[in-house]
Amino acid sequence: MKPLPELMSYLEGLSEPHILFDTQYRILAANAAYRRQFSPERSVVGRTCYEVSHHFGVPCDKAGESCPLLKSRESGQRERVLHLHHTPKGEEYVNIELTPLLNAHDEQAFFIEKMEPLRVAHGMSLGQGLIGRAPAFQKMLALVARVAPSQATVLLLGESGTGKELVAGAVHQASPRAHHALVAVDCSSLPENLFESELFGHERGAFTGANAARGGLVEAASGGTLFLDEIGDISLTMQVKLLRLLETGTYRRVGSTELRHADIRVVSATHRDLDEMVAVGTFREDLYYRLSTFPIHLPALRERRGDIELLVTALLDRVTPQRQLRVSEAALRRLQAQPFPGNVRELRNLLERSALLCDGDTIQVTHVEQALLSGRRPTVALPGSQAAPSGHDIHGNASSTVTGAPGALKLVERTALRQLVAEHQGSRAVLAKKLGISQRSLYRKLKALDPP
Template sequence: MTKISWLRTMRNVLGSYHNPAVLIDAEYNVVATNSSYDFRFGGLNGRSSAKCFFLSHGYRQPCDLEGETCPMQEARDSGCRASVLHIHNTPQGKEHVGIDTIPISDDEENAYFIEVINPIRDVSAEPIANKMIGRSRAFNELVDLIQRVGKTDTNVLLMGPSGAGKELAAQALHSSSSRADRSFVTVECSGLTDSLFESELFGHTKGAFTGAISSRTGLVQSAHGGTLFLDEVGDVPLHLQVKLLRLIETKTFRPVGDSKAIAADFRLVCATHKDLPAMVERGEFRDDLYHRISTFPIHLPSLAERRQDLPLLVESMLLRIEDKVPLKLTDDAMQLLAQQPFKGNIRELKNILERAAVLRQGELIGADVIKRSLNLIPLSESPGQKKDGLIQMAEQELSLDEIEQRYLQVLMQTFADKGRVAEIAGCSLRTLYRKLEP
């Protein structure tokens, strides 16, 4: 078979792929594409070939020389299929994609590689609402793990500091799974009291207890066929953990007041900011339950660990806060933000920017506004002028609800432990969650 006829055959092979696909020779030249690739990424634009690293990233040399993993090099070295996650340039901007690279050869034993590109729609490398956002290495490693385990039914434990985005990660796991078209149900473990635990999770029948005037479907049954997300699972009291263990092991449950067991069908994702292995050592968390929920543990990086993503996160959050005015930070304002420790992580950054949006004088937010938003300068204080915080709030004619919200936001920035915040505020965790709801 001549080279021309072989390439024609390979184009037909590429056309059999639903996702974008290309054929690359040993010199990194893209020599054939399918229609899906042409539509999504622009194709070769009339050229007979182009370097893959230039088309995908705008690089002048292979990916591994730019500090990234080169899927073609991995496939060449191993002789087997290689899978990596990359950020590609597209007409719509930068996008996360999963790349499967398959080594092949022609009739003359010349090396070629088929690359199939799987766009990842659950995360974004551009500012956009309601998605996990980032481009840093730490963020990309997180996305890669989510994509790998998301396609399975394996139990996942998301670990990381408060405010790092564990619920968004859980939603991304759900979206990448075969259960994506079914329910995603969140259980706020911190807010469940002993008396509500079984009723909330398993439901109850009419008359099961005083006040049960009708039957109620529990959260486990609501998640049937979908994903059950146990947020802050480390806050479940020790004496109630056995009930969770039984649910996970038997995949059955009984509504309160009912003697008949019901089959449960859900994918389990748990999250915690606590050190569960240390709690196991102290006897505060069941060892058997820990091993059940942590089949595939994933650590979410703190904002300090992915500081490279700060400008992108700021741009995205400002778009969400004010979608009618193009707000932007000055360079010195961004530098001031970059110096912050962000103990409250992404949630703290969001609070700071929301305050800055209220305090701004125009579309450009300067360092002085960020200082006020960081409480480095009192909200109503001009240079050389100091006023009591309560007087400032009175002058701003704030309602009691607004004052309470400001106080709770300051507490959330100061203390990473939500239990400690609730204790200082003099309310239960359940009440705290309710008050923090937007």
């Protein structure tokens, strides 16, 4: 059964990328917008959608992906998913909206798929934006893609260092408000006596030192997004005033009786357990429900270890833009074994320390070990061992080694160097280059291994 020429003509005139395919996943048509954006050099007609988009040999659901066609068959209606597609620019996250078309017997005969790249996230090591491809990351990103076009308030939940400000930025950039300001408010850094005036502004003479009227952050975010970071840190008094803003969309400057309208979308974030705070009375339940219309949990780094290699490459480009640094396989394995209670922020700090300890162009496992020992949560681990939380061995038992004790750094460095020397078959010049140090530094270190 062939689609009607009128349908083909309709698709061709659409400004967004669309493809038409049958129940066997075969692409029957791709409009001009799709050809320009996704396949400028080769026709996709006659090929399967999963082979074109994913380079799979089987349908998405057989390869561990969420298949919109299968979901549409089960529900009988339109379905949306977020997929990581192969494109001329590399792998990109793409919003998929699939609509089934029925024949005269009310059976699904064809499917129209609309595609919209999600510009705020990447499946490869680009310098900016959200980066990842682990299942936990994709689950979080799918929620971002779904809620961003709406006006719903969003509550970002997760441990410190998981990238809540980046996700807030992604929600803003993928929303209709993207051309207006994203204004971030660090609630934990504002004292209670300044919070109201910073947020809502004040009139001249409203308090000592108010020599002129001043607009607040709500006004600065007009038309855009107000991001309230660490919302769990604000006082009960300010919670009441924030609740009024969310419930009525209005506010007053300090010292004013004029009611002002707020044209903002609110995204908030916290690492605290708001449910527990509500239970003990330190956070208002009504405010919690206003903020959490659409909660999104940000996965910890330990939940997405497969993304560490991508993150390492991207973070090194950010912390050492003038150097073309890479990480050895042994160093990467060491990083992947770390628990990272501080999440991506801790990984970034560790990489920056490791880069400062490296004189060459490759960060070695010895540099990572040194950086770990000089950090807040150092772990003494021999080369090839798995990392464990500070104060515990790799089996989780209390460790007799006192991390950070005098001489611990030298002990780890010497142990690692002995193993590298034992395994190395080439010259000392090659070994020095491998370690990222000069031959003179290597000579001194080797001499220290066996003092006279």
